[in-house]
Amino acid sequence: MSEKTEKKELAILRLLQKAGEPVSSLRLKENLHAMGHEVSERTIRHYFLDMDRRGLTKNQGKKGRVITELGLKELGSARIYDKVGLLAAKIDQLTYRMSFDLYKKSGTVIINISLASIEQLPQIVPLVCRVYEAGYSMGTMMAIFEPGERVGGIIIPEGMVGLGTVCSITLNGVLLAHGIPTHSSFGGLLELRDRKPTRFVEIIKYDGSSLDPLEVFIRSGMTDYAGATENGNGRIGVGFREVPADSRESVIALIQKLEEVGLGGFLMVGWPGQPLLEIPVSEGRVGAVVIGGLNPAAILEETGVKVKSRALAGMVEYEKLFHYQEMADRISSIS
Amino acid sequence: MSEKTEKKELAILRLLQKAGEPVSSLRLKENLHAMGHEVSERTIRHYFLDMDRRGLTKNQGKKGRVITELGLKELGSARIYDKVGLLAAKIDQLTYRMSFDLYKKSGTVIINISLASIEQLPQIVPLVCRVYEAGYSMGTMMAIFEPGERVGGIIIPEGMVGLGTVCSITLNGVLLAHGIPTHSSFGGLLELRDRKPTRFVEIIKYDGSSLDPLEVFIRSGMTDYAGATENGNGRIGVGFREVPADSRESVIALIQKLEEVGLGGFLMVGWPGQPLLEIPVSEGRVGAVVIGGLNPAAILEETGVKVKSRALAGMVEYEKLFHYQEMADRISSIS
DNA sequence: CAAAAATACGGCAATATTGCCACTTTATTA
DNA sequence: TAATAAAGTGGCAATATTGCCGTATTTTTG
Numbered sequence: 001m002s003e004k005t006e007k008k009e010l011a012i013l014r015l016l017q018k019a020g021e022p023v024s025s026l027r028l029k030e031n032l033h034a035m036g037h038e039v040s041e042r043t044i045r046h047y048f049l050d051m052d053r054r055g056l057t058k059n060q061g062k063k064g065r066v067i068t069e070l071g072l073k074e075l076g077s078a079r080i081y082d083k084v085g086l087l088a089a090k091i092d093q094l095t096y097r098m099s100f101d102l103y104k105k106s107g108t109v110i111i112n113i114s115l116a117s118i119e120q121l122p123q124i125v126p127l128v129c130r131v132y133e134a135g136y137s138m139g140t141m142m143a144i145f146e147p148g149e150r151v152g153g154i155i156i157p158e159g160m161v162g163l164g165t166v167c168s169i170t171l172n173g174v175l176l177a178h179g180i181p182t183h184s185s186f187g188g189l190l191e192l193r194d195r196k197p198t199r200f201v202e203i204i205k206y207d208g209s210s211l212d213p214l215e216v217f218i219r220s221g222m223t224d225y226a227g228a229t230e231n232g233n234g235r236i237g238v239g240f241r242e243v244p245a246d247s248r249e250s251v252i253a254l255i256q257k258l259e260e261v262g263l264g265g266f267l268m269v270g271w272p273g274q275p276l277l278e279i280p281v282s283e284g285r286v287g288a289v290v291i292g293g294l295n296p297a298a299i300l301e302e303t304g305v306k307v308k309s310r311a312l313a314g315m316v317e318y319e320k321l322f323h324y325q326e327m328a329d330r331i332s333s334i335s
Numbered sequence: 336m337s338e339k340t341e342k343k344e345l346a347i348l349r350l351l352q353k354a355g356e357p358v359s360s361l362r363l364k365e366n367l368h369a370m371g372h373e374v375s376e377r378t379i380r381h382y383f384l385d386m387d388r389r390g391l392t393k394n395q396g397k398k399g400r401v402i403t404e405l406g407l408k409e410l411g412s413a414r415i416y417d418k419v420g421l422l423a424a425k426i427d428q429l430t431y432r433m434s435f436d437l438y439k440k441s442g443t444v445i446i447n448i449s450l451a452s453i454e455q456l457p458q459i460v461p462l463v464c465r466v467y468e469a470g471y472s473m474g475t476m477m478a479i480f481e482p483g484e485r486v487g488g489i490i491i492p493e494g495m496v497g498l499g500t501v502c503s504i505t506l507n508g509v510l511l512a513h514g515i516p517t518h519s520s521f522g523g524l525l526e527l528r529d530r531k532p533t534r535f536v537e538i539i540k541y542d543g544s545s546l547d548p549l550e551v552f553i554r555s556g557m558t559d560y561a562g563a564t565e566n567g568n569g570r571i572g573v574g575f576r577e578v579p580a581d582s583r584e585s586v587i588a589l590i591q592k593l594e595e596v597g598l599g600g601f602l603m604v605g606w607p608g609q610p611l612l613e614i615p616v617s618e619g620r621v622g623a624v625v626i627g628g629l630n631p632a633a634i635l636e637e638t639g640v641k642v643k644s645r646a647l648a649g650m651v652e653y654e655k656l657f658h659y660q661e662m663a664d665r666i667s668s669i670s
Numbered sequence: 671c672a673a674a675a676a677t678a679c680g681g682c683a684a685t686a687t688t689g690c691c692a693c694t695t696t697a698t699t700a
Numbered sequence: 701t702a703a704t705a706a707a708g709t710g711g712c713a714a715t716a717t718t719g720c721c722g723t724a725t726t727t728t729t730g
Binding site for chain 1: 421521537538539540542543544545546550551554555556
């Protein structure tokens, strides 16, 4: 078996393991795509057949396949090597780990953290609100962390507060929970004209970078939220996603639901196989543009307020989030 | 013919065209690799055979193949679409366009431009020299452009000067001129300990980004030249390249020559198939680390001197370059 | 100049991937 | 409940890719 073959086989086993239930070749194909592997559905059955024979997987008849004991063992023995952590890996990880349930309105969501000193807060509040107001934010919810609190790997230092903004990867997780595997292609800087998205100015693929594209755009001072919020002409950070064409309607329905719970983040949804903002989309998929979660923090950098932002910082319970309009109140109770 | 097939075929034709002389399948394989296509040498002969039959290419016996009239026509009719310009495309382009001849010591080299105001110069000179001195620079040569001069697409504004530093892509071009196709994998931030490269802190692949990785690291303030030049502990921007394993010796010989003309930029050269700084290298290739051309400009950003840097800005004649020690003199004649 | 080494080729076969289709099992619908 | 639609599967064949090998030609070496 060639090296390439083995890699794909492992990817399949891994997905079977994560699923924990029988999976059909078609569903698996979409999941593989979300992880960046391009294969046809038939080829997967081809692999399945071979792995069935070797006892790594088992055909549960109509439902699909499950991984066997032997398969699990094989997985365990496979060396895990990820080298310099590319962002794509981290995205995958977090997507599977988060647990937000759209109907119960509970569970964890993925957030970004921006650290600001307490003195800066009065300056910050109106700016952040402006972005939320203009709708260039991932939903309407946010969180605040007080000194000493721990989120993901970060501990909020003395004299500072952590502003938590919902990360758009959360959307991946929600879609996944509804059986829609989402491929995150790249983060980009989107130019707006009269509040309408026109084209991508820059892009950085998630599987080609260890840095978060949005962080990069923000730190490089390439965003223009001031303009975007003022007259609709500016540049904002967004993410580009691909979902299976059949799921387009379900996605649209979910977007509705998401907005109701304050987690709306979709800016555009394309059509099957059709390019979206000049970005080609493979056949059988639709492209979608989601708003960058760090956006509210970006405007700070832009106007000279120094904050440290960290994308994909960790997860928090949905209950911990509140509507952005409450921000001023919440803050006053701290300082 | 599938879509994927067609793409590769076009890539082959394009390379044949550029070469302008008969090319064998083996050489072509390396060239394709440099452009990011992974195929076996046999497969290329497979394509050749097919294209021979269709009259797009012609077998010149022992020498290899050339493209025919019909092939050129086919190329012309192929839609050229490159979407949001990824850096990899730009690198290819410039590599083929530059013309520096190592023996004649003439022709064009690729440079980056950093714009600084004339008032800043006195501050700048010692810092830049420090980087050159420490050897964390691409060679020892640089250029200065006066107000009004035009380099690539940039015109130096009034009251400013352009500092031109040699871009490490120039090395690709030189190697190519000696028949060694170089694949540029990614730009990375390299951690130094006691002047020894230890590991990559961050990486951004050239084929996954429209921004130059080095520019990103610099603008994000992630570099640490102050440390690197002072005590050998710091972080500098570098590029990762792959060259065919057989050419390792030629490369080493060329490095020697390059240093003699002030264009030395190789920091490390690995061994066939062996990982270099934990970065895996495909079989039959050796990895190499080259110093980022923008490095001298990076220390400026770091110490708070505001300059605008633009990687891969354009090309200049080698004659226009001078040794960095002359910088002070050259500048005094301007201001 | 002859022998040896290197380079390039194409035939053949093995492997990998994918399309097409018939068959079976569920769901859904009339 | 019967008919129809949808999803999933494996067989078969076509295509794509690659490895292996023998032949031819050129280059290098002794």
